[in-house]
Amino acid sequence: MSDLNTVMVEKYRNDFLKEVEANVEEGKWVKMCMQCGVCSGSCPLGPFWEHPPQEVFMMIRAGKRDEILKSESMWMCTSCYNCIVRCPRELPITHIMHGLAHYAERLGLAPKQNPTRKFALMFWDNLAKAGRVNEPILGIKLYFMNGFKQGIQTALKMAPVGLGMLRTKRFNVLALLFHKGCKGKQDIHKILRKAREIELAKAAKFGG
Amino acid sequence: MADAKIGAYVCKGCGLGDRLDTQALTAIATREGKAVFAKEHDVLCSAAGVEMIRKDIEAGEIDRVVLAACSRRSKTEAFNFDTVAVSRCNLREGVIWVQADTADARAATQEMADDYVRMSCAEVKQMIPPRGNEQAERNRHLLVVGGGMSGLTAAVEASRAGYPATIVEKSGALGGWAARLWRRVPARQPYADPQDTGVAELIAEVEADPNITVYLNATTTRTTGAPGRFAADITTESGKTVTENFGAIVQASGFTPYDATRLPEFGVGKSPDVMDQLGLETLAREANGSPIKRPSDGREVRSVLFIQCAGQRSNKPGHLPYCSGHCCNTSIKQAMYFKDRNPNVDATVLYTDLRTPGNGEDFYRSGQRKGVIFTKGVASVVQPANGALKVKFQDLILNQEVSIDVDLVVLATGMVANSGVDAEAAAKQEAWKDEGAGTDGAQNAKPEAPRSQEVSILNLDYRQGPDVPQLMHGFQDSHFICFPYETRRTGIYTTGPVRRPMDIAQALEDATGAALKAIQALENAAQGRAAHPRSGDLSFPSFHRDGCTQCKRCTVECPFGAIDEDERRYPQFNEARCRRCGTCMGACPVRVIYFENYSIDTVGQQIKAVEMPDETQEKPRILVLACENDAYPALDMAAMQRIHYSAYARVIPVRCLGSVNSIWVTDALNGGYDGVMLMGCQKGDNYQCHFVKGSELAHYRMSKVYDTLEQLQLEKDRVETHEVAITDIQRAPQLIEAMAETVKRVGLSPFKF
Ligand code: SF4
Ligand code: SF4
Ligand code: SF4
Numbered sequence: 001m002s003d004l005n006t007v008m009v010e011k012y013r014n015d016f017l018k019e020v021e022a023n024v025e026e027g028k029w030v031k032m033c034m035q036c037g038v039c040s041g042s043c044p045l046g047p048f049w050e051h052p053p054q055e056v057f058m059m060i061r062a063g064k065r066d067e068i069l070k071s072e073s074m075w076m077c078t079s080c081y082n083c084i085v086r087c088p089r090e091l092p093i094t095h096i097m098h099g100l101a102h103y104a105e106r107l108g109l110a111p112k113q114n115p116t117r118k119f120a121l122m123f124w125d126n127l128a129k130a131g132r133v134n135e136p137i138l139g140i141k142l143y144f145m146n147g148f149k150q151g152i153q154t155a156l157k158m159a160p161v162g163l164g165m166l167r168t169k170r171f172n173v174l175a176l177l178f179h180k181g182c183k184g185k186q187d188i189h190k191i192l193r194k195a196r197e198i199e200l201a202k203a204a205k206f207g208g
Numbered sequence: 209m210a211d212a213k214i215g216a217y218v219c220k221g222c223g224l225g226d227r228l229d230t231q232a233l234t235a236i237a238t239r240e241g242k243a244v245f246a247k248e249h250d251v252l253c254s255a256a257g258v259e260m261i262r263k264d265i266e267a268g269e270i271d272r273v274v275l276a277a278c279s280r281r282s283k284t285e286a287f288n289f290d291t292v293a294v295s296r297c298n299l300r301e302g303v304i305w306v307q308a309d310t311a312d313a314r315a316a317t318q319e320m321a322d323d324y325v326r327m328s329c330a331e332v333k334q335m336i337p338p339r340g341n342e343q344a345e346r347n348r349h350l351l352v353v354g355g356g357m358s359g360l361t362a363a364v365e366a367s368r369a370g371y372p373a374t375i376v377e378k379s380g381a382l383g384g385w386a387a388r389l390w391r392r393v394p395a396r397q398p399y400a401d402p403q404d405t406g407v408a409e410l411i412a413e414v415e416a417d418p419n420i421t422v423y424l425n426a427t428t429t430r431t432t433g434a435p436g437r438f439a440a441d442i443t444t445e446s447g448k449t450v451t452e453n454f455g456a457i458v459q460a461s462g463f464t465p466y467d468a469t470r471l472p473e474f475g476v477g478k479s480p481d482v483m484d485q486l487g488l489e490t491l492a493r494e495a496n497g498s499p500i501k502r503p504s505d506g507r508e509v510r511s512v513l514f515i516q517c518a519g520q521r522s523n524k525p526g527h528l529p530y531c532s533g534h535c536c537n538t539s540i541k542q543a544m545y546f547k548d549r550n551p552n553v554d555a556t557v558l559y560t561d562l563r564t565p566g567n568g569e570d571f572y573r574s575g576q577r578k579g580v581i582f583t584k585g586v587a588s589v590v591q592p593a594n595g596a597l598k599v600k601f602q603d604l605i606l607n608q609e610v611s612i613d614v615d616l617v618v619l620a621t622g623m624v625a626n627s628g629v630d631a632e633a634a635a636k637q638e639a640w641k642d643e644g645a646g647t648d649g650a651q652n653a654k655p656e657a658p659r660s661q662e663v664s665i666l667n668l669d670y671r672q673g674p675d676v677p678q679l680m681h682g683f684q685d686s687h688f689i690c691f692p693y694e695t696r697r698t699g700i701y702t703t704g705p706v707r708r709p710m711d712i713a714q715a716l717e718d719a720t721g722a723a724l725k726a727i728q729a730l731e732n733a734a735q736g737r738a739a740h741p742r743s744g745d746l747s748f749p750s751f752h753r754d755g756c757t758q759c760k761r762c763t764v765e766c767p768f769g770a771i772d773e774d775e776r777r778y779p780q781f782n783e784a785r786c787r788r789c790g791t792c793m794g795a796c797p798v799r800v801i802y803f804e805n806y807s808i809d810t811v812g813q814q815i816k817a818v819e820m821p822d823e824t825q826e827k828p829r830i831l832v833l834a835c836e837n838d839a840y841p842a843l844d845m846a847a848m849q850r851i852h853y854s855a856y857a858r859v860i861p862v863r864c865l866g867s868v869n870s871i872w873v874t875d876a877l878n879g880g881y882d883g884v885m886l887m888g889c890q891k892g893d894n895y896q897c898h899f900v901k902g903s904e905l906a907h908y909r910m911s912k913v914y915d916t917l918e919q920l921q922l923e924k925d926r927v928e929t930h931e932v933a934i935t936d937i938q939r940a941p942q943l944i945e946a947m948a949e950t951v952k953r954v955g956l957s958p959f960k961f
């Protein structure tokens with residue numbers, strides 16, 4: 001458990017909802033849910049979630065902090081936006097899902113082996129470093145996400161696709177070796193550092 | 209009546225002239241109908257046509273008019289002759305629009321029209337132009353019983369409209385329950401925060417108004433009379449009684465909170481920290497804006513739970529089966545009492561369905577924004593434990609049993625109407641018992657046993673009971689869809705939570721409506737005219753005393769309590785209370801009740817006027833008695849859509865199926881009709897009958913006609929009673945067709961001459 005996490009537990013022992021409101025992106029919307037269940041009914045992945053969106057919101061209100069933050073649920077969201085389109089209360093449900101996932105990650109509670117989490121980290125890493133996504137590298141890393149053997153297998157399976165892309169100049173092998181990144185890479189890094197600072201300061205305010 | 213001077217006018221417009229032999233019709237009117245004259249006109253409803261009729265009337269040549277044209281429901285503006293008796297002979301909707309325009313159909317169509325002309329002449333001959341009650345009085349004074357929000361509003365609105373009002377309030381102060389609230393649910397944009405109740409201003413307005421008289425600690429100990437001439441005994445606590453006269457009455461006797469001690473499972477009585485919503489209002493008033501404290505130990509409340517639907521919307525015995533309509537908004541408001549002071553107080557509303565009428569949806573959102581927690585769940589137990597209240601509930605979303613500790617529990621217990629004595633309760637109780645025997649097995653949930661309140665509110669000196677009849681669950685509503693505001697006692701309007709459960713916003717609107725309806729009633733009474741639904745009708749029931757056997761059937765069956773008994777035990781018709789339904793006329797076994805323009809004879813002679821073809825002609829005749837409020841309009845509308853039905857049918861509109869005297873049916877059968885159909889509104893608990901019981905009574909009376917059928921050795925299928933709604937545009941003609949089929953199947957009546 002990170003320090004931040006211990007502080008949060010202490011501070012919001014009785015009111016997880018307030019914690020979510022203060023720290024989760026768009027978290028202030030959770031209390032506005034009227035429990036109609038339209039989101040859960042609309043979510044194409046809903047049936048596979050441990051707790052579909054409506055239930056996630058109810059659990060937050062019921063103070064089920066651990067269950068939610070350690071849950072795989074919000075990591076299931078594919079950002080299809082079906083729920084947002086349909087929610088009669090116009091809750092930004094997709095954003096809340098990502099906010100929750102992000103917050104759980106920050107607290108170190110997110111399920112470590114969750115593939116969505118792994119991919120998200122990988123993507124972020126790739127993007128943040130160069131200021132733009134390097135697709136070949138991201139692709140290869142993705143293949144090897146679950147170990148060397150499986151990576152090779154996946155790569156072989158995808159080879160015809162790769163060759164096809166090569167032929168049609170959709171895929172530049174050289175980028176694997178010489179990745180320049182974007183022009184204002186330094187500035188991007190500055191921006192990201194600043195954002196991180198703001199985020200931590202905000203968290204610290206609530207933590208303090 | 210012998211010298212009735214009938215003028216018949218046959219219209220050739222709207223295709224009537226092309227489809228019918230109008231000359232033959234005029235001939236029938238004069239020769240068989242004994243009209244003084246019969247005239248054809250190209251477009252009778254045109255200015256010229258109307259002028260022609262008017263001139264004839266003014267010249268004194270005629271005092272009865274037959275308009276052989278369109279349905280009585282069209283051109284009412286043009287054909288408005290109020291000094292003579294008028295019969296609208298429906299040739300357009302009733303004949304040419306419901307028959308095929310073919311050579312084959314021509315003869316039967318003409319026969320139909322011929323009969324309708326005969327019927328109209330026969331009817332109008334029996335009619336006397338109604339004059340209205342010449343002794344009608346105008347009393348502009350309004351009696352308002354109850355000095356709560358509804359009563360105060362009714363008085364103020366009446367006074368603003370120029371009608372003086374007298375408020376009789378049984379307690380020592382005005383304001384009712386509303387005066388005991390700390391704040392009310394907002395009635396203004398943005399519907400976000402509780403607002404001042406406004407009771408004080410309303411009371412001040414009433415007290416400053418010279419047009420409004422207030423009696424406190426007073427009750428109405430006796431109420432007699434009718435619209436325009438009510439007299440009420442107002443008795444004060446000291447025992448002093450004054451009698452005053454009123455034109456109309458608004459009863460705003462409000463509600464009593466449901467008795468929370470009937471909910472022991474919620475810890476009522478075991479801890480002072482469990483209370484109903486009014487209990488919390490008291491705490492909030494005591495706190496006067498500072499944090500609310502627990503009654504048990506005076507500590508500031510840190511967590512509060514609101515349990516919705518406590519003893520309401522429940523089928524458990526002793527609970528209220530209905531929703532009281534305000535409790536969800538009230539709980540949201542009360543949760544704000546805490547949240548607005550201190551956002552850190554945990555305020556949870558436990559609900560199964562959150563119902564926020566009016567602009568409550570915005571208020572609900574506002575509550576959510578303020579951090580009130582809404583949890584979908586059902587509480588089972590509240591128990592005091594270690595200085596807290598332990599609440600067990602089933603979370604319906606997470607589907608789990610939950611137990612939480614809170615400082616305070618508030619129960620949303622709802623309202624019970626202060627409606628006074630239910631005169632029909634005993635009768636209902638009987639019916640309820642009978643029904644329990646199980647006529648329809650599908651309905652296993654037994655209807656709620658009627659409650660009976662001991663204390664009368666109005667103490668009416670009416671034969672049918674001392675208070676306004678109740679519709680459901682003790683509420684004094686009458687006809688939710690067609691006549692909101694009306695009760696079953698003409699000139700007496702109930703308003704506010706005694707009529708149906710409601711919140712302050714609705715009560716204010718309701719009271720305004722009731723005041724206006726009361727004014728309308730007293731103005732109608734002053735002109736000797738009927739209230740709804742025959743508004744403006746000047747006819748009223750009379751009876752031949754000589755023939756009356758004092759059987760009291762009319763008195764008992766009048767749905768509006770219009771008939772008392774005089775000192776010699778004869779029925780005494782209070783014309784201003786009467787709605788002109790004719791139910792009494794239908795009830796009278798010796799047929800002595802009549803209206804000037806609607807009587808056993810006006811209809812009976814129509815039935816007899818139809819030319820009855822003999823057996824050899826193979827032309828059946830079907831009599832259709834159709835309620836003018838729903839069934840007849842439905843047939844008219846079917847005609848507008850050119851939906852055809854049997855040319856053998858002869859349709860006669862009736863004021864209400866309740867006015868159908870079984871003699872009409874018996875006479876029709878004896879006279880050779882092959883089938884008789886009654887079409888009226890839906891009966892039963894969810895009745896749609898405009899006169900409450902008419903349709904019900906007709907069904908009951910017709911069940912007796914079957915004995916007659918047996919005696920005559922006629923098939924039972926020849927008489928049918930149907931429930932027809934105004935929307936049954938397809939179905940009503942189908943029913944007639946079905947009867948034609950039935951007649952084909954069972955054969956012609958053996959009673960043809
Ligand atoms: S659709 Fe919106 S209001 Fe309904 S349950 Fe989902 S989040 Fe709540
Ligand atoms: S955006 Fe996410 S939560 Fe919403 S419907 Fe799609 S997958 Fe489900
Ligand atoms: S039964 Fe109808 S018509 Fe007869 S007195 Fe009563 S209200 Fe009037």
Ligand code: SF4
Nearest residue numbers: 756757759760762796
């Ligand atoms: S129903 Fe007819 S006979 Fe009976 S009391 Fe009334 S008026 Fe008289």
